[in-house]
Amino acid sequence: MYSEKVMEHFMQPKNVGEIENADGIGEVGNAKCGDIMKMYLKIEGEVITDVKFKTFGCGSAIASSSMATELIKGKTVTEAMNLTNKAVADALDGLPPVKMHCSVLAEQAIKSALIDYSHKSGVKIEGLEDVDFDDEHLHDLPEED
Amino acid sequence: MGKMIYMDHSATTPVKKEVLDEMLPYFSEYYGNPSSIYQLSNQSKIAIDTARQRVAKALGAKKTEIYFTGGGSESDNWAIKGVAFKNFDEGNHIITTKIEHHAVLHTCEYLETKGFEVTYLEVDEYGMINLEDLENAIKDTTILISIMFANNEIGTIQPIKEIGAIAKKHGVLFHTDAVQAVGSVEIDVKDMNIDLLSLSAHKLYGPKGVGALYIRQGIKIDPLITGGAQERNKRAGTENIAGIVGLGKAIELAYDNLNENNSKLISLRERLIKNIYEKIDYVRLNGHPSERLPGNVNFCFQFIEGEALLLSLDMMGIAGSSGSACTSGSLDPSHVLLAIGLPHEIAHGSLRLSLGTANTEEEVDYVADSLVGIVDRLRKMSPLYEKVQGGN
Numbered sequence: 001m002y003s004e005k006v007m008e009h010f011m012q013p014k015n016v017g018e019i020e021n022a023d024g025i026g027e028v029g030n031a032k033c034g035d036i037m038k039m040y041l042k043i044e045g046e047v048i049t050d051v052k053f054k055t056f057g058c059g060s061a062i063a064s065s066s067m068a069t070e071l072i073k074g075k076t077v078t079e080a081m082n083l084t085n086k087a088v089a090d091a092l093d094g095l096p097p098v099k100m101h102c103s104v105l106a107e108q109a110i111k112s113a114l115i116d117y118s119h120k121s122g123v124k125i126e127g128l129e130d131v132d133f134d135d136e137h138l139h140d141l142p143e144e145d
Numbered sequence: 146m147g148k149m150i151y152m153d154h155s156a157t158t159p160v161k162k163e164v165l166d167e168m169l170p171y172f173s174e175y176y177g178n179p180s181s182i183y184q185l186s187n188q189s190k191i192a193i194d195t196a197r198q199r200v201a202k203a204l205g206a207k208k209t210e211i212y213f214t215g216g217g218s219e220s221d222n223w224a225i226k227g228v229a230f231k232n233f234d235e236g237n238h239i240i241t242t243k244i245e246h247h248a249v250l251h252t253c254e255y256l257e258t259k260g261f262e263v264t265y266l267e268v269d270e271y272g273m274i275n276l277e278d279l280e281n282a283i284k285d286t287t288i289l290i291s292i293m294f295a296n297n298e299i300g301t302i303q304p305i306k307e308i309g310a311i312a313k314k315h316g317v318l319f320h321t322d323a324v325q326a327v328g329s330v331e332i333d334v335k336d337m338n339i340d341l342l343s344l345s346a347h348k349l350y351g352p353k354g355v356g357a358l359y360i361r362q363g364i365k366i367d368p369l370i371t372g373g374a375q376e377r378n379k380r381a382g383t384e385n386i387a388g389i390v391g392l393g394k395a396i397e398l399a400y401d402n403l404n405e406n407n408s409k410l411i412s413l414r415e416r417l418i419k420n421i422y423e424k425i426d427y428v429r430l431n432g433h434p435s436e437r438l439p440g441n442v443n444f445c446f447q448f449i450e451g452e453a454l455l456l457s458l459d460m461m462g463i464a465g466s467s468g469s470a471c472t473s474g475s476l477d478p479s480h481v482l483l484a485i486g487l488p489h490e491i492a493h494g495s496l497r498l499s500l501g502t503a504n505t506e507e508e509v510d511y512v513a514d515s516l517v518g519i520v521d522r523l524r525k526m527s528p529l530y531e532k533v534q535g536g537n
């Protein structure tokens with residue numbers, strides 16, 4: 001049911017953990033729905049120099065977190081801001097339709113950490129004001145049978 | 146990876162060799178249609194008759210009270226819809242529970258759209274119904290009580306004889322979905338006052354796609370499948386002879402070896418439960434401590450999610466199942482775990498290991514040891530665990 005890439009990132013996830021004195025911390029999802037993602041960012045200048053995550057969730061939630069952290073590590077804040085859930089899913093060689101919300105959660109976790117960074121540092125990030133975390137409807141993404 | 150350790154016998158079981166051996170001739174050798182009159186079909190007729198006798202004996206029923214079906218779901222559908230539609234003039238009220246299999250629940254929900262009224266009884270934290278609640282729920286319009294014998298997720302066995310007595314006292318028909326119980330629990334339909342009972346072969350080392358419905362003599366019921374005159378005009382369709390033969394053999398074997406099998410299963414079950422309790426923190430055994438299926442173990446592991454647990458077990462060659470939402474394809478975790486009062490976040494972390502007679506103590510110990518590592522790894526990744534550990 002899962003691609004090899006998903007299984008790889010589930011069994012050996014990259015960047016698990018926390019960052020002390022992180023510049024931005026974001027948490028999305030809720031335990032009731034069965035998935036929570038927490039992202040920690042270390043930012044120097046424009047660049048995300050380190051990123052760590054903790055996730056409560058299914059295999060694809062853990063794999064999506066791992067892949068998302070890989071995709072933004074060493075990238076600029078703007079690049080991280082532009083990371084889409086589709087890019088996360090594609091990098092995992094696809095997710096089953098019912099699991100696409102896991103990649104959405106990963107995208108949101110990053111944005112949520114960027115918001116925290118922006119608040120703490122006073123640095124404005126283009127596009128962040130428009131971010132809307134709609135937890136409730138996360139699971140209503142188009143599903144195929 | 147070494148050999149697979151299969152601990153999902155509540156999902157299905159392998160067909161036993163003795164069962165398969167009896168089935169095989171009915172594919173290409175004795176393939177005659179039992180409704181035909183030539184000699185070849187006599188073999189088929191005799192085979193069905195023998196199987197019917199074996200099923201009847203296992204349940205303490207008469208041969209003429211056993212009807213073969215296409216499995217547990219069909220038996221449940223037939224019992225409930227058949228009784229409901231036949232008795233619509235008498236009343237439209239059905240009593241069932243919140244923890245039934247979907248074959249019963251969705252059938253009842255369907256009937257609600259057709260003018261029936263359904264009461265879904267609550268269960269306690271162990272998954273037991275309350276007999277007083279049941280009695281209080283009965284009204285003049287009640288035509289059927291449908292309560293499962295044993296639950297497929299948490300293994301809780303209901304007080305079936307007491308339920309039967311209440312149904313009898315109030316003149317209400319009593320159906321039980323015994324798909325998980327048959328082959329594991331001693332059943333006497335007369336003594337227990339059961340009017341209708343569903344069973345399925347693939348849960349007792351028989352083939353898939355075949356089951357039976359016991360219908361007490363004299364009970365009026367509409368057919369579900371109409372057509373030819375098979376099963377004494379009650380269930381149309383050319384018989385699945387090989388399947389029926391397999392069911393007959395499987396049920397006979399199950400009851401011939403019931404005590405021996407159960408004492409083995411119970412000792413494995415208790416060993417696994419003890420192991421998990423001793424080795425892992427923040428766990429909860431779901432279901433009843435004693436009134437449970439001999440092979441059922443169901444735990445919640447806090448702070449982690451069931452699908453991640455199952456995937457990890459699978460990587461170690463261990464097959465189990467979970468009531469987490471992620472494995473059901475729905476938003477909510479299992480309705481059974483919610484009905485016993487578990488909060489969503491805990492219900493997401495459930496794991497069912499259902500043991501079979503081929504499992505061994507070594508396997509049980511290996512599974513428990515594997516779980517220690519898997520649970521530890523997943524908890525270390527979990528932001529919920531970090532909170533109880535006093536982190537930020």
Ligand SMILES: Cc1ncc(COP(=O)(O)O)c(C=O)c1O
Nearest residue numbers: 216217218246248297324325345
């Ligand atoms: C309690 C219960 N009822 C009904 C069924 C359905 O049986 P079948 O798979 O034979 O249709 C099952 C099996 O999944 C079950 O566990």
